Amino acid sequence: MNDKTAAYDVIVAGAGPTGLMLAGELALAGVRCRVVERREDRTRESRALGLHGRTMEVLNMRGVADEVLARANPIPRVRVSLGHSLFDMGELATDYGQLTIIPQGETEEVLEKRATALGVVVDRGVSLTDCRQDGGLVHCTLEQDGRTWQESASYLVGCDGSRSRVREAMGADFTGATYPYTIIVADVKLGTPLDDQLLIRVGRAGLVVATDFGNGWYRMGVIDREKPWSDDPVTLAEVDQTLAKLFGRDMRPSEPLWTSRFHIQERQASFYRQGRMLIAGDAAHVHSPLGGQGLNLGIQDAMNLGWKLAAVINGRAADDILDTYALERRRVSQGVIKVTDIATRMMTSDKLPARVARKAVMTVASRIPRTHKVAVGHLSGIATRYPSMSSAVGASPLVGTRVPDLRIAGHGGPRHLHEVLRHGGFVLIERGDGAPVLPSAAEGEGILLRLRGRIVADSGPWSEPEVVLVRPDGYCAWAGPRSRAQELSLAYRRWIQD
Known part of the structure; x- marks a missing residue:
């Protein structure tokens, strides 16, 4: 799928957190990537400032969470004045049970440092003014200091904010x-x-x-x-x-x-992809800032799209894998828009029913353990799951859920899943020493890495399956016994063609 007639495989419009995260993901897989950004410099304002637990897990999977934490103020508890409600994210089953407070400019600096170290070209002061598809290329009209020229790439991704030029060229409504x-x-x-x-x-x-x-x-x-x-x-x-x-x-x-x-x-694009043009982050969805979800959704959009687009460009996946990006991520952003809309209207209304309701809701959500767990799970992104992945008959309930940072004790000593995921490919966790349950052709090529051994510590349901296949973005692609290895093979080939 690589088109060597173009200087780059992918042009990313926008060097905010979403665009820089996506560029880093593509470069990790060997994709030639260029980022164009109309701003001359990284934002100097704090702007979006809170990274939730799942976003920090994503950053840990790529080795930059520690640098973020070194610059940040982790806050484990949120207090709401209604009924003295307290939401404790420290109770989440993650190493990042907190809201990590860091100015957006510093998040961008960390992500840009990673992207450029992997070979990404970031050009600032360059505006994307037009784009069109023609066969196997997207032609982009760029402008800088009054000079206009055209560059082409196999794909264009708009991470260019709520006024996205890419979304406009795609013809997507932003209702x-x-x-x-x-x-x-x-x-x-x-x-x-x-x-x-x-x-x-x-x-x-x-x-x-x-x-x-x-x-x-x-x-x-x-x-x-x-x-x-x-x-x-x-x-x-x-x-x-x-x-x-x-x-x-x-x-x-x-x-x-x-x-x-x-x-x-509150707006959402009617579709996220048209042929070789895609959108992510604020270009695809905006909503009330209550809950601090915007930047987090964008980074997780990039994590979902990055490995899929790289697989297509590298000839390891069919083009229709890109449709699963919109299928999975659009549903998540739609849910956030719905919840933040209800919360914002309820929290700002002066009407008596709303005042009564918000106090009751906050009291129940913060003081009843089960509802508290659900509330902080969704707020943090830890509870996000992709039901489309678990549609197969008899699929494990673990399929489509986020896989925690499991610790696997094997012959080479204990290893953490997030550390292993830093190679950017799939990870296959196998208990015991039986014969491999997947062909080994993909090993050593950054596509699949095997972990043999047992899952240690209190890992709940994750200790039960004999085999767990983890996607590059840290979600479970398949889980079950060795006796159903044929299903595992089908699940793997749904995403990757060795």
Whole structure:
């Protein structure tokens, strides 16, 4: 599938976290990749600042989680002022039971460093102004400093934000709605200290989300139902007045690093792929920032798409594997849009039924162990699963679920699954010393790596199957006994053709 007449196999439009993560995934598989970004520099503002548990697991699978943590402030608990509700992500069955607070610019720096080390070319100050497909190529019109030229690639992926030029060229609708209120964000110091590192304060006038960066500054995200839209810059006086109104006391904000205001929207593209053009991240979906899901969805979009697109380009998978990217990820973003819409409307309404409902919902979700587990599981992404993978009759309930960082004790000593996944291919975990259950042709080529031994520690249902096949993005492709090896082979060949 490689077209050597083009300088690159893939052009990625957008060097935000989604585009850089995708470029790194493609380069890991040997795909020639170029990223074009209209901005001259990485964002200097904090912008999207929270990485959830599943995103941190994804970053650990690619060896950059430790660098992110070294720059971050991990916050394990979120307090909501309604009924003094507390959501403890430290109870999640993961090494990353927290919200990892790190400015977007630093996340981009880590991901760009990885991508360029793998050979990705990142060109800043370059805008994609047009694109069209012709046979086996996508032709891109690029512009920089008034100069216009054309470059071609086998595929184009738009990670170019909510105003995506790629999505527009694909002809995909971006349907949804704009909320009747706006959000103000400000990174400031507070003269009145908070007892919690992450607090959601809800009142009849609106809500404020206060997040501690861990270095003296707080991100204050404010929705004031009564504040009309303004094109004026956000001032410190406006932040001071709005916080005092919602907290009921003077918070004494000072030393603003960044302020902004924007409309809240919820939209989703009608499709994510048209031929050799695809979209990911904000180009494919936007939603209320309540819950901090946007950046996380984008990075996980990239993780899902990256290995599939690389497999097609390298001739190891049929073109229709790309349809599974949209099938799996569009459903996830659709669910997030639905939940954040309900939560935002319920949390900001001044109507009595909504006030009663939000207090009851928060109390139940935070204090009943089972509902608390469900709530933090979905918020963190740990509970995300791909039901389309488990459609086969008799498939294990583990198929389509995220595989934790299992520890496997074998002849070479114990190994962690996330560490093994850093090669970017499938991992086959086999208990015991029986004959291999898959042909070995793929071994040593970055496609499949085998782990023999036993799963140690308390791994719940993962200790039961004799064989577990793990996809490159850390989801279970098949699980079961050796006696059903033929099903395993079919499941593997659904994705990869050796």
